[in-house]
Structures are given as C-alpha cells and as structure tokens.
Amino acid sequence: MRTDVNTSYNRLAGQSVERLAALSDGVFAVAMTLLVLDLHGPATEVVRCEYDLWHAVVALSPRLLTYLMSFLTLGIFWVGQQTQLNHLARSDRHLTWIHIAFLFAVTITPFSIMLLAEFIRYRLALLVYWINVLLLGAVLYATWGYTVRARLVKDDIPADAPAAICRRIVIGQALYALGASLCVFNTYLSIGFIVLIQINFAIAPRFRPPSRP
Amino acid sequence: MRTDVNTSYNRLAGQSVERLAALSDGVFAVAMTLLVLDLHGPATEVVRCEYDLWHAVVALSPRLLTYLMSFLTLGIFWVGQQTQLNHLARSDRHLTWIHIAFLFAVTITPFSIMLLAEFIRYRLALLVYWINVLLLGAVLYATWGYTVRARLVKDDIPADAPAAICRRIVIGQALYALGASLCVFNTYLSIGFIVLIQINFAIAPRFRPPSRP
Amino acid sequence: MRTDVNTSYNRLAGQSVERLAALSDGVFAVAMTLLVLDLHGPATEVVRCEYDLWHAVVALSPRLLTYLMSFLTLGIFWVGQQTQLNHLARSDRHLTWIHIAFLFAVTITPFSIMLLAEFIRYRLALLVYWINVLLLGAVLYATWGYTVRARLVKDDIPADAPAAICRRIVIGQALYALGASLCVFNTYLSIGFIVLIQINFAIAPRFRPPSRP
Amino acid sequence: MRTDVNTSYNRLAGQSVERLAALSDGVFAVAMTLLVLDLHGPATEVVRCEYDLWHAVVALSPRLLTYLMSFLTLGIFWVGQQTQLNHLARSDRHLTWIHIAFLFAVTITPFSIMLLAEFIRYRLALLVYWINVLLLGAVLYATWGYTVRARLVKDDIPADAPAAICRRIVIGQALYALGASLCVFNTYLSIGFIVLIQINFAIAPRFRPPSRP
Numbered sequence: 001m002r003t004d005v006n007t008s009y010n011r012l013a014g015q016s017v018e019r020l021a022a023l024s025d026g027v028f029a030v031a032m033t034l035l036v037l038d039l040h041g042p043a044t045e046v047v048r049c050e051y052d053l054w055h056a057v058v059a060l061s062p063r064l065l066t067y068l069m070s071f072l073t074l075g076i077f078w079v080g081q082q083t084q085l086n087h088l089a090r091s092d093r094h095l096t097w098i099h100i101a102f103l104f105a106v107t108i109t110p111f112s113i114m115l116l117a118e119f120i121r122y123r124l125a126l127l128v129y130w131i132n133v134l135l136l137g138a139v140l141y142a143t144w145g146y147t148v149r150a151r152l153v154k155d156d157i158p159a160d161a162p163a164a165i166c167r168r169i170v171i172g173q174a175l176y177a178l179g180a181s182l183c184v185f186n187t188y189l190s191i192g193f194i195v196l197i198q199i200n201f202a203i204a205p206r207f208r209p210p211s212r213p
Numbered sequence: 214m215r216t217d218v219n220t221s222y223n224r225l226a227g228q229s230v231e232r233l234a235a236l237s238d239g240v241f242a243v244a245m246t247l248l249v250l251d252l253h254g255p256a257t258e259v260v261r262c263e264y265d266l267w268h269a270v271v272a273l274s275p276r277l278l279t280y281l282m283s284f285l286t287l288g289i290f291w292v293g294q295q296t297q298l299n300h301l302a303r304s305d306r307h308l309t310w311i312h313i314a315f316l317f318a319v320t321i322t323p324f325s326i327m328l329l330a331e332f333i334r335y336r337l338a339l340l341v342y343w344i345n346v347l348l349l350g351a352v353l354y355a356t357w358g359y360t361v362r363a364r365l366v367k368d369d370i371p372a373d374a375p376a377a378i379c380r381r382i383v384i385g386q387a388l389y390a391l392g393a394s395l396c397v398f399n400t401y402l403s404i405g406f407i408v409l410i411q412i413n414f415a416i417a418p419r420f421r422p423p424s425r426p
Numbered sequence: 427m428r429t430d431v432n433t434s435y436n437r438l439a440g441q442s443v444e445r446l447a448a449l450s451d452g453v454f455a456v457a458m459t460l461l462v463l464d465l466h467g468p469a470t471e472v473v474r475c476e477y478d479l480w481h482a483v484v485a486l487s488p489r490l491l492t493y494l495m496s497f498l499t500l501g502i503f504w505v506g507q508q509t510q511l512n513h514l515a516r517s518d519r520h521l522t523w524i525h526i527a528f529l530f531a532v533t534i535t536p537f538s539i540m541l542l543a544e545f546i547r548y549r550l551a552l553l554v555y556w557i558n559v560l561l562l563g564a565v566l567y568a569t570w571g572y573t574v575r576a577r578l579v580k581d582d583i584p585a586d587a588p589a590a591i592c593r594r595i596v597i598g599q600a601l602y603a604l605g606a607s608l609c610v611f612n613t614y615l616s617i618g619f620i621v622l623i624q625i626n627f628a629i630a631p632r633f634r635p636p637s638r639p
Numbered sequence: 640m641r642t643d644v645n646t647s648y649n650r651l652a653g654q655s656v657e658r659l660a661a662l663s664d665g666v667f668a669v670a671m672t673l674l675v676l677d678l679h680g681p682a683t684e685v686v687r688c689e690y691d692l693w694h695a696v697v698a699l700s701p702r703l704l705t706y707l708m709s710f711l712t713l714g715i716f717w718v719g720q721q722t723q724l725n726h727l728a729r730s731d732r733h734l735t736w737i738h739i740a741f742l743f744a745v746t747i748t749p750f751s752i753m754l755l756a757e758f759i760r761y762r763l764a765l766l767v768y769w770i771n772v773l774l775l776g777a778v779l780y781a782t783w784g785y786t787v788r789a790r791l792v793k794d795d796i797p798a799d800a801p802a803a804i805c806r807r808i809v810i811g812q813a814l815y816a817l818g819a820s821l822c823v824f825n826t827y828l829s830i831g832f833i834v835l836i837q838i839n840f841a842i843a844p845r846f847r848p849p850s851r852p
Contacts (some may be wrong), residue, residue, distance in 0.1 A: 018724070021657075021661065025658060025661040025662045025664075026663050026665050028662060028665070029662055029665025029666045029668070029669055030669055030845065031748060032666060032742065033666055033669040033670055033673065033746045036670075036673070036746050036749060036750055037673070037676075039750045041750075041754045041757050041758070042754060043758055044758070047758060047761070050762060050763050052759050053758055053763045053764065054763055056795055057751070057754075057763065057767065068743065069644075071739070071742075071743050071746075075736070075739040078662065078739075079652050079653050079732065079735060079739075080652075082652075082653065082658045082735075083648075083651050083652040083654075084654055085655075086651075086655050086658075087651075093763055111782055157800075158650075158651070161651050164648045165648065165653065167648075168648040179750065198738060200744070201767075202736050202739075202847070204649050204732065204736075
C-alpha cells in the first residue's frame with residue numbers, strides 16, 4: 001500500500017518550474033553575497049594616515065580577486081541552470097530533487113573558494129575546489145540527461161540544442177580538469193588557467209552580434 | 214465596529230499565492246545557505262603542509278554531513294509545501310498565517326540541526342530536532358486540512374490527491390517518530406534511520422519512469 | 427533642461443509591481459531568518475550530561491520567544507504590504523521609493539527586537555521597538571494614501587476596501603501605542619499586551635469560515 | 640568545432656528576463672539587509688541604567704546613518720536596473736553577463752560603505768566608495784548601450800526613453816564625481832553633497848502629480 005501512496009504523491013509533487021527557479025535564484029543570490037562578509041576593513045586602531053589605509057585596502061585585493069572568481073563560478077553555473085530551466089515544459093519530483101542536489105553543490109562553493117583563498121599554495125585546496133566544480137557540472141549534466149529522457153523539454157526547442165547543452169558541459173569540465181591537473185607544476189598556474197577559462201565563458205569573445213534586419 | 218473593520222480587512226488580506234510562494238522560496242533559500250557559514254576552514258597558522266590541510270578538511274566532514282542532512286530535511290518540506298501551493302486556486306489570510314507559522318518552523322531548522330551536530334550523542338538534541346520536524350509536519354498537515362475545508366483547492370486536482378497528500382505526511386511523521394524513538398537504544402541508530410528515510414523520500418526508488426508514447 | 431530629463435526618466439522608472447513585490451519578499455525573507463543567527467547552542471565544554479544540555483536549551487527559550495515576536499511583527503507587516511500591492515494596477519517611481527523606505531524599516535526590525543531581548547526591563551529598548559513599529563505603520567499608511575491619490579489602485583477593488591485598509595493601520599497603531607505606553611508601569615506588561623495584539627492579528631479569532639455553496 | 644558549439648549554446652543561454660530580475664532582487668535584498676548585521680546593541684554588562692542605554696543607542700546613530708546611505712545607494716541603482724529590465728523584450732547571454740557584472744558591483748557596496756563609515760575622515764575611503772558608485776553607473780550605462788544596440792528593447796517604449804535613461808546616468812555620475820572631488824577640501828563636505836544628491840534622486844521633488852481625468 002505504501003508504494004501506491006508514494007507513487008500517487010510523487011506524481012503530484014514538484015511540478016512547478018517557477019518555484020524551482022525562484023528557490024534557485026534565492027540560493028544563488030545568498031551564496032553570491034555571502035563571501036562579501038569575509039571582506040573586513042582593517043581595524044581602526046591600525047590606521048593612522050591615508051597611507052596606512054591604502055596599505056590595508058591593497059592587502060584586501062587577493063580576497064577581492066577570490067570573491068570575483070567565486071562570482072564568476074556561480075555566474076557560469078547560474079546561466080547554465082537557467083538555460084536548462086528555460087527549456088522545460090514542466091517539472092516532476094525527480095527533476096526537482098536533482099536540482100536540489102545541484103543547489104547543495106552551489107551552497108558549498110563559497111566555502112571551497114574561501115579554502116582556496118586561504119591556502120592558495122596547497123594542491124589539496126585546489127582539489128577541493130575542483131571537486132566542487134566537477135560536482136556542479138556532473139549534477140547539471142545529470143539534470144539535462146533526465147530532462148531529455150523524461151521528455152520534460154518544451155516542443156519549440158531548436159533541434160541541436162540538447163546536444164549543444166551536453167557538449168558545452170563536457171568541454172567546460174574537460175578544461176577545468178586540465179586546469180586542475182596543472183597543479184602538478186604549480187597551483188598558481190592552475191588558478192590562472194581556470195580564471196582564463198571562466199572569463200572566456202563569461203565574455204564569449206567569439207560571438208558575433210546577431211545581424212537581424 | 215472593530216469587528217466589521219477586521220472582517221472587511223481580513224477578506225482583502227493575504228490573497229496572493231504567488232507572494233506566499235516567493236516569501237517561502239526566500240526563507241528556504243536563506244535557511245538552506247545559512248549553515249554553510251558554520252563551515253570554517255582551519256586557521257592558517259595550524260596548517261604547515263598538505264597533510265595538515267588534509268587532516269583539517271577530513272575533520273570538517275561531520276559538519277558537511279550535518280549540512281547535507283539539513284539540506285535534505287529542508288528539501289523534503291520545500292517539495293511538500295510546493296506541492297500544496299501548486300494546487301491552490303487562491304489563498305486567504307488564514308492560510309497565509311498558517312504558512313507563516315510553517316516558515317517559522319523552517320527557520321528554526323538550521324538551529325536544531327546545528328544543536329544535533331554539536332551534541333550528537335545526547336538524546337535531548339535528537340528530541341529537539343524531532344520536535345522541529347514534527348512541528349513542520351503538523352503545520353503542513355494543518356495547512357492542507359484548512360486548504361481543503363476552505364475550498365481553496367484548484368478544480369483540476371486529481372480526485373485522490375488530497376488524501377494522498379495527507380497520508381504522505383502521516384506516514385512520513387510515523388517513520389520520523391519511529392526513528393526518533395530508536396534513541397532509547399542509541400542516538401546514532403536514530404540518526405542513521407532518519408537519514409535513510411530522508412534519502413528514500415528524496416530518491417523515491419520505487420518510481421518507474423513514465424511510459425508516455 | 428535637467429528638469430525635463432528627470433521628468434522623462436521619472437515617468438519611466440519604477441513601474442513594475444512584480445519586481446517591487448519580489449524585492450520585498452527577499453528583504454522580508456532575509457530579515458525573518460537573520461535573527462536565528464543569534465540562537466547559538468551552548469559551548470560543548472559546558473555540557474557534560476543530558477541535564478546540562480536541558481538547562482542550556484531552556485536558557486535559550488527567551489531568545490526563541492523574541493524570535494517568535496520578531497516573526498509575528500514582520501509577518502503582520504508582510505501581510506499588510508502584500509494586501510496593498512495585490513490591489514495595485516501599476517506602480518510609479520514615487521510609490522517604489524515609499525516602499526523602499528518601508529523596506530528600510532523592515533530591515534531595522536531584527537535589530538530593534540534584539541535590543542529589546544537584551545534589555546527587556548529598559549523602557550528605552552521598548553521605545554526603540556515601538557518607534558520601529560510606528561515607522562512601519564506610518565510608511566504603510568503613507569503608501570496607501572499615495573496609492574489611492576495617484577489612482578494606482580485596480581478597478582475591481584471592493585468599494586469599502588481603501589477605507590478598511592486605512593482604519594486597520596490606525597487601529598493597529600493605536601493599540602501598539604497603548605501597549606507601549608503601559609511601560610510607565612512595567613515593560614513586561616507592555617510586551618505582554620503587544621504580543622496579545624499581534625497574536626490576535628495573526629489568528630483573527632472573530633473570523634467565521636466562509637459559507638459558500 | 641568548439642566555436643560552433645559555443646555559438647549554438649550561447650544562442651540558447653541567458654534568455655530569461657524574469658530569472659535575471661529574480662536573481663537581481665535576491666542579491667539586492669541580501670545586500671540591503673547585510674549591513675544591519677553590523678548594528679550591534681551594547682554589551683549587557685556596560686548598561687546599568689536607562690541613561691547608559693540611551694548613550695549606547697545614540698552612539699549607534701552614525702552607523703544607522705551609514706546604513707541609510709547604503710540603502711539609498713542600493714535603492715537608486717535598483718530602480719535604475721528595474722527601469723531598464725522593464726523595457727526588455729528579451730535577454731541574451733551577453734546582457735545576462737553584463738548584469739551579473741552589475742550584481743558584482745552591488746554586492747561590493749555594503750563593504751565600501753562600511754569602509755567609509757569606519758574611516759569617514761580618510762579620502763581613500765571616500766575614493767573607494769566613489770569607485771564603487773562609478774562602477775555601478777558605468778556597468779548600468781554599458782547594459783543599456785548593449786540593450787539598445789542588440790535591439791532587445793520592447794517596441795512600445797516611448798521614443799525619448801533610451802536617451803533619457805542614458806542622460807540620467809551621465810548626469811548622476813557627473814554629480815557623484817563632483818561630490819567626490821569635494822574631498823579635496825573635506826570628506827564631510829563630499830558625503831553631505833552625495834547624500835543630498837541621493838535624497839534628491841529618491842524624492843524627486845520637481846515631480847508634479849499626474850493630472851489624469
């Protein structure tokens with residue numbers, strides 16, 4: 001009997017794409033703003049002249065860079081998730097739960113990036129960050145796989161879109177893995193490479209403006 | 214006279230299901246992300262080599278597990294509330310207030326789970342967590358009861374849905390109560406059982422993919 | 427020339443009721459969840475047996491009550507604002523700014539309630555809380571006044587609704603002022619009275635269920 | 640081949656104006672509420688009578704003013720962004736990323752204002768705040784420029800609106816720059832001037848109520 005109840009409930013549960021999108025936007029917004037709590041100004045007793053303050057602000061710049069990198073990472077995956085959800089005709093409880101797992105990985109991101117900022121020369125910190133990004137990518141890939149398999153996609157989606165979304169994730173993850181593996185030589189090399197990948201994803205320089213009439 | 218004013222105002226108040234959903238998504242998003250603030254990396258002066266950092270990260274894993282459990286708990290009740298709100302044709306001020314009470318229980322969850330994480334061998338900590346979950350379930354049950362009684366449900370809801378939603382909450386709460394009562398033997402046994410229930414709710418392994426043409 | 431630019435821009439600005447509602451829901455959600463950060467479990471070294479933990483949890487109960495009162499206050503004003511926004515046909519830049527002022531008062535609420543919790547026997551703490559509530563009420567009243575004057579209300583609003591909304595705020599504020607003035611005798615008396623008013627607003631016991639066919 | 644994949648993915652990505660608005664509202668809501676965490680009541684052991692508490696609350700008033708200024712700044716740019724998004728027919732991935740850059744500047748605002756509050760007599764603190772505001776303005780200007788160039792604007796926008804939005808940003812930034820440059824004489828003069836500009840933007844006193852029939 002319990003199976004029947006569950007099946008019946010499960011058919012009803014988690015159908016709202018809008019609510020899933022709203023929860024995601026909330027989680028992303030909080031995660032994106034959390035790290036700013038780590039940006040503390042210098043103690044007032046340390047600063048006696050403009051020069052002291054200049055020094056203290058400059059000393060904050062690595063944290064600002066980390067914060068920027070965190071923002072880029074979360075931005076890339078927000079765009080990725082948004083792109084998927086935009087093409088959903090409806091949701092079901094399974095898709096909802098895969099997305100909740102995705103949001104779990106999202107909320108871990110501020111932590112893993114903070115760890116990287118504190119221990120920037122340690123390979124393990126880089127590894128933790130990379131596992132985080134891998135998790136985000138893997139769950140996003142699983143989401144799309146389930147979406148297509150369960151036929152939750154809108155009818156008007158371009159024919160090549162499902163494949164394009166999959167390839168994008170695979171290529172992105174391959175580049176991240178390559179960047180992470182560079183830590184064999186040097187963690188700074190890894191981070192530089194990953195930041196370049198992310199800026200490339202954000203700016204997408206190959207794009208030519210649409211020539212609509 | 215005051216009664217009339219109130220009645221008139223109360224007829225106007227709290228009619229928006231969308232706003233209720235948006236407030237709920239915001240509260241859930243903040244509650245889901247709050248606990249990550251508790252995940253602090255080790256102090257930089259403690260860590261002198263990769264091995265130290267590995268040790269420190271491994272030492273964080275119980276907190277990560279607690280965080281995962283918190284996420285599961287909130288995820289389950291988010292799906293539960295979303296399922297109810299999806300079937301609402303409209304809201305009224307009473308339903309709005311029962312949902313605000315529900316959100317109160319939601320915001321308490323990060324605290325009760327943190328207490329459990331800190332005092333994992335204490336039965337009282339488990340009891341506090343269980344009371345929290347019981348409160349969430351009871352208010353959700355009351356919400357649905359009022360929704361059906363006040364005829365706020367959409368017309369197109371499947372005939373067996375209202376009963377399925379009620380039974381799901383009752384069965385869930387019965388399992389939680391059983392799990393909590395296992396603390397007579399051992400709190401770890403309780404927690405293990407509860408985590409298994411929750412993973413079962415999340416994954417719903419009995420589900421067979423819909424065989425639509 | 428500058429006047430013209432401003433007038434032109436001002437006609438365009440702040441027209442979205444949906445965005446105003448979404449920003450409000452976000453601010454309320456964060457404000458409602460912030461105070462839970464103040465609920466800290468006891469230090470692990472203090473607790474050696476179940477009885478110690480029981481003691482520590484009981485010692486937290488005043489904070490939990492304060493948190494509940496904060497939730498009630500914010501809940502009442504959230505319902506109040508939602509009721510107004512629901513009846514808006516559109517917004518303009520002035521209304522938007524009055525609502526931003528309202529949200530400012532909302533974000534102050536966790537602070538003023540925390541102050542009250544810490545200094546519950548001090549009249550000044552009660553006065554600060556009351557000024558906060560007065561500000562919330564005054565801005566909400568001003569909002570509705572402007573809404574009606576600028577004809578931003580939907581056409582299908584019941585004829586007696588605008589007056590009912592105004593009277594509700596005035597009666598509420600009169601009761602709050604009466605409650606606050608009881609601090610001449612005793613702050614506990616004040617708080618007790620205010621909590622009773624708020625529970626009354628939340629439960630609205632005079633309500634009879636709608637007898638629709 | 641990679642170029643093709645990217646182009647294909649980039650055509651799909653970031654099309655939802657609603658999601659962009661929801662993420663923005665979340666980020667603004669958290670940023671607006673964050674600074675209240677800095678408002679701490681006095682320690683209980685310092686306060687022995689009503690007079691002590693009065694003293695402590697008065698001592699908090701500069702922070703409250705800073706908080707108000709932060710709210711004004713964020714409010715102005717929220718209204719600015721909302722006005723732009725309201726006139727969007729659709730979004731694309733480039734616009735999405737320019738807005739994510741805008742949100743980055745938004746989350747920096749609580750930090751730069753806190754720095755200004757702590758070091759109110761230091762020109763560098765004022766400069767940091769001004770760079771923050773300049774960044775917000777510049778990205779908002781770039782957003783609108785791209786929106787118009789890529790023809791993402793709705794068809795029903797008034798003919799003079801695009802120019803009005805641009806001029807408003809330029810005039811606003813010119814006034815901010817003038818205010819910031821006053822720090823050559825005195826930082827208080829600068830801050831006073833900037834607060835007056837912001838209050839002017841919020842209240843828009845030149846506005847005459849619409850005389851619709």
